[in-house]
Amino acid sequence: MNNTGSITxxxxxxxxxxxxxxxxxxxxxxxxxxxxxxxxIGTLVGDIAITxxxxxxxxxPHMAHPFGTDWLGRDMLARTLKGMSISxxxxxxxxxxxxxxxxxxxxxxxxxGKKVDAVITWFIDLVMGxxxxxxxxxxxxxxxxxxxxxxxxxxxxxxxVLTRIIRGEILQLKEANxxxxxxxxxxxxxxxxxxxxxxxxxxxxxxGLVLLFPHAILHEAALTFLGFGLPPEQPGIGIILxxxxxxxxxxxxxxxxxxxxxxxxxxxxxxxxxxxxRKMIDPHSAQE
Amino acid sequence: MxxxxxxxxxxxxxxxxxxxxxxITVESHERVGIIAPSGFxxxxxxxxxxxxxxxxxxxxxxxGKDIHKIQGxxxxxxxxxxxxxxxxxxxxxxxxxxxxxxxxxxxxxGLGIERDWLNRFPGELSGGEMQRFCIARAxxxxxxxxxxDEISTMLDLITQSQIWNFLLAExxxxxxxxxxVTHSTPLIERIATRQVVLATNYDI
Numbered sequence: 001m002n003n004t005g006s007i008t009x010x011x012x013x014x015x016x017x018x019x020x021x022x023x024x025x026x027x028x029x030x031x032x033x034x035x036x037x038x039x040x041i042g043t044l045v046g047d048i049a050i051t052x053x054x055x056x057x058x059x060x061p062h063m064a065h066p067f068g069t070d071w072l073g074r075d076m077l078a079r080t081l082k083g084m085s086i087s088x089x090x091x092x093x094x095x096x097x098x099x100x101x102x103x104x105x106x107x108x109x110x111x112x113g114k115k116v117d118a119v120i121t122w123f124i125d126l127v128m129g130x131x132x133x134x135x136x137x138x139x140x141x142x143x144x145x146x147x148x149x150x151x152x153x154x155x156x157x158x159x160x161v162l163t164r165i166i167r168g169e170i171l172q173l174k175e176a177n178x179x180x181x182x183x184x185x186x187x188x189x190x191x192x193x194x195x196x197x198x199x200x201x202x203x204x205x206x207x208g209l210v211l212l213f214p215h216a217i218l219h220e221a222a223l224t225f226l227g228f229g230l231p232p233e234q235p236g237i238g239i240i241l242x243x244x245x246x247x248x249x250x251x252x253x254x255x256x257x258x259x260x261x262x263x264x265x266x267x268x269x270x271x272x273x274x275x276x277x278r279k280m281i282d283p284h285s286a287q288e
Numbered sequence: 289m290x291x292x293x294x295x296x297x298x299x300x301x302x303x304x305x306x307x308x309x310x311x312i313t314v315e316s317h318e319r320v321g322i323i324a325p326s327g328f329x330x331x332x333x334x335x336x337x338x339x340x341x342x343x344x345x346x347x348x349x350x351x352g353k354d355i356h357k358i359q360g361x362x363x364x365x366x367x368x369x370x371x372x373x374x375x376x377x378x379x380x381x382x383x384x385x386x387x388x389x390x391x392x393x394x395x396x397x398g399l400g401i402e403r404d405w406l407n408r409f410p411g412e413l414s415g416g417e418m419q420r421f422c423i424a425r426a427x428x429x430x431x432x433x434x435x436x437d438e439i440s441t442m443l444d445l446i447t448q449s450q451i452w453n454f455l456l457a458e459x460x461x462x463x464x465x466x467x468x469v470t471h472s473t474p475l476i477e478r479i480a481t482r483q484v485v486l487a488t489n490y491d492i
Contacts, residue, residue, distance in 0.1 A: 177374045178384075180340055185388030185425070186361030199378050 024276045031273040035088065038266065042085025048075060049082035049235045061254050068254040071247060076240075080259045083237035084266055086230070087217045090151055094220070095212035097155035099162060103205060106166025110174065120167075124160040132157065136219055140228045150229040154216050162208040169201050203281040210274035214267040221263060237263050289316050289351050289432045291364060291465060296336060296346035298329075306332060309346070312484070316432065319459070319466040321480030323473065328486045330469045331369065334437040337467060338366035350433075361388060363432035367439045371418035375410045381421050382406040389428025398454035399424055400447070415442040423451065427458065433465045440475070452479065 053073035061068040067076035109120040127135065139153035173179060173196070182192050223229035224238025232239055237259055244255035293312040299305040306329045314320050324330050335341040337348055339355040339362060348355040350364060365388075368374045375384050385391055385406070396403075399420040410418055419442060426434060440448045456479065459466055468479055476483060 176376075177368065178376045181374055181425075182387050184339065184362040184365065185428070187387055195379070195383075196376055 021280075024279050027276040028273055028280070031269045031276075035266065035269055035273075038081060038262075039085045039088050042081040042083075042088075045078045045082050045085075048078040050074065050079075050233075058252060061258070067258040068252075070244075070252075070255055076255065076258060079235045079240055080237070080262050083235045083240050083259065084262055086234065087220055087237050087263075088266070090147075090154065090220045091213050091216040094151055094154035094216040095158065095209055098158035098212055098216070099205065099209040101156070101159040102162035102166055102208070105159065106163045107170060109163070109167045110170035117167075120163070124163055127157065127160045132219070133222060136223050137226065137228050140223055145228055145231075147230055147234070150220055150223050153223065154219050158212050158215055158219075162205070162212065165204055165208060166201060169204055170197065173197055173200055207274055207278040207281060210270065210277055213274070214270040217263075217270070218267055289363070289465070290314070290349075291337070291433050291467075292349040292352075293337060294347050294349060296343040296348070298332065298336060298341070298343045300332075305344075307336075307343075312337070314433065314465050314467060316463045316465045319456075319468065319479055319481045321476035321483045322467065322469045322486065323471060323476055323483060324469075324486030325471060330471075330486065331437050333486070334366055334435050334467070334469055338362075338364050338435050340366070361428065361430045363430055364435065365426035365428070365431045365433070366435040367419075367423055367426050367437065369438040369441065371415055371422045371442075372410060374422060375418060377410050379409075380406070381408055381410065381413070381418075384410075385421055385425050388425060389430055391424050391427065395424050395427050395458070398458065399451060416444075416447060419443065420451070423455070431462075431464060433467070434459065436466065436468045438470055441470075 051074065053069075056065070056069050056073045058071055059065055059069040065075050065077065067080055069075055070079075105120050105123075109117045135157050136153045139157065140149040143149035143152055176196075179192055179196055182196060187195075220229060221236070221238040221241070224236045225242045226238075227242065229238055230236035232243075240259045241256060241263075244252070244259070247255055291312075291314045293310055296307055296310040297305050298307050310333070312320070322330060322333065332341065336343050339348060339358070342356060350358065355362070355364060375381075401417075401420050401424060405413060405417060405421075413421075419439060423439065440451060443451065452475075458464070466479075468476065470476055
């Protein structure tokens with residue numbers, strides 16, 4: 001008699017090297033480190049970015065100058081890093097201001113009654129209705145171009161999307177049963193806001209803030225490229241790109257290629273960091 | 289204490305009223321059962337009586353005072369049909385249960401709440417376990433009326449009878465009035481001292 005049963009192992013359990021969660025954490029960490037590195041190095045580069053050296057004009061990329069040099073003998077790597085760090089600073093400043101505007105307006109629209117809501121919603125539609133670049137150019141031009149113009153323009157034109165999200169979240173929360181029950185259980189308004197609303201809205205706010213970054217950086221570069229942004233003596237990434245246009249036809253491809261690639265990488269990295277952050281914070285996908 | 293609904297009319301559509309001039313009076317020692325088929329507005333009536341919905345006309349009075357004007361802890365507490373919809377998913381159960389009055393250990397024992405559930409999030413509990421927390425939450429010291437909207441549908445029969453036994457003893461001891469809504473006639477017959485049937489002609 002053979003009583004022993006056997007179990008067929010269909011598939012051997014094999015632990016993946018990294019699960020989704022640690023992979024997401026890796027994305028966030030490496031992305032942040034890379035962006036921080038660009039910012040710090042770009043800040044420390046200092047004068048190298050504007051120092052001319054006429055003995056080293058128009059060099060192709062090589063060991064000493066990995067991104068080549070331009071028609072005035074300036075090192076393109078230093079210029080690119082410097083330009084990128086300026087862009088990141090402007091992006092940081094602008095998206096923080098935008099996010100604060102969005103938080104205030106979103107909360108006001110959701111809590112201060114129908115009239116306030118109607119006005120704010122109308123404003124959102126107004127700003128979103130105007131083509132983005134056009135609005136940026138208008139504001140920047142009206143403020144006399146320059147660094148101030150571009151910062152203000154980028155800062156006060158990026159709030160509508162986040163405002164909508166925050167308004168929607170709070171409106172939805174207000175109708176949530178557990179908040180109505182908390183009221184009936186004698187919780188004060190303040191306690192409900194601190195205990196129920198902020199923990200729910202803050203993660204959305206944070207992710208929205210990070211995702212504003214790439215927009216702000218890209219629009220700053222676009223505005224500068226078109227000549228409405230940073231002054232030409234500052235090595236902004238938009239300035240570098242627009243100057244290099246004149247030399248492209250002379251075959252100096254490296255002037256545009258590397259700075260353009262760094263700009264694109266930075267923007268994509270911010271997007272990856274923001275997206276991963278959303279994945280981590282959202283309870284629906286946090287454990288995937 | 290007396291919970292009184294005076295001439296309540298309410299409807300979700302503009303011209304069609306779900307209720308028209310409803311009158312209900314419940315006293316502290318009473319246990320009123322409301323029976324109706326699905327879609328007749330049982331839950332809506334509960335929400336009106338507990339002050340969650342404002343009726344189009346009429347008033348809900350607690351000892352002559354409008355229930356919507358009560359500040360702070362409301363002596364009329366409602367237990368909802370779906371516990372997962374009425375707890376904050378981001379809060380541990382001990383945070384949820386601490387929102388109203390302090391809940392005595394005795395009540396938690398009576399409802400069979402295990403202490404290590406307190407540290408869990410709602411997503412880590414079953415519907416029945418969560419419902420016990422919702423019942424406990426509504427049994428604060430200042431509760432004078434309890435409105436139970438199909439609270440035991442997700443529980444097995446043995447747990448159901450345990451919970452009802454405890455609840456009935458508790459209500460009798462503290463003289464809490466009960467309005468229980470269900471479509472299970474045997475349950476109503478066992479619990480209620482008085483029955484109300486919602487019918488098509490809105491006649492109560």
